[in-house]
Amino acid sequence: QSALTQPRSVSGSLGQSVTISCTGTNSDVGGYDYVSWYQQHPGKVPQLLIYDVNKRPSGVPARFSGSKFGNTASLTISGLQAEDEVDYYCCSYAGRFTLIFGGGTRLTVL
């Protein structure tokens, strides 16, 4: 069970949009609508951004959105802000009580 595949880095300009992909298999991402996304500032605890593919917990801005097509989930951040320049991780249910994280993506805001 390898980690879900995320790009190591993505970049976008201030105010623009960026999408981070998370590719798995039909045994995890493609098999269940249970994908979460986490944001992690350096040296800090991960924070939940998106759950169940496209739901936002209370307090998370609407400019963060999630989607899924086939074996690939995506996190889209619109209206990029300087403070968005941190790490992002996806996580999926993988059956039989197991979970799997992605390898993480570092976002650079230009």
Added chain:
Amino acid sequence: QITLTESGPTLVKPTETLTLTCTFSGFSLSTGGVGVGWIRQPPGKALEWLAIVYWDNDKGYSPSLQSRLTITKDTPKNQVVLTMTNMDSVDTATYFCAHRGGTSGSWQSPTFDYWGQGILVTVSS
């Protein structure tokens, strides 16, 4: 208010067994849908899910580490314990425990909405 705190040794020797305790408050592990998971993060590297225990005592383990991991819960004490045998230098990491539940009603959902601050465990002789 939900809080979780990890405790245990910060230095272990190779081949030793690591025992970490997650002590929590603000929720009960007897409530349907609730789980407590362990996730680790080596310095400068990605998050890695290790194990989870659910309210009904169902458990899940990372397939690659399953032979080395044991997770147990003590509901009255509000604690979850993770043991990892045969520690090696590659197991040096910050170990987090996290609460799953509430935000998503589906127990399968990896919705860790509250996390402990983590404990850095170094494996070295």
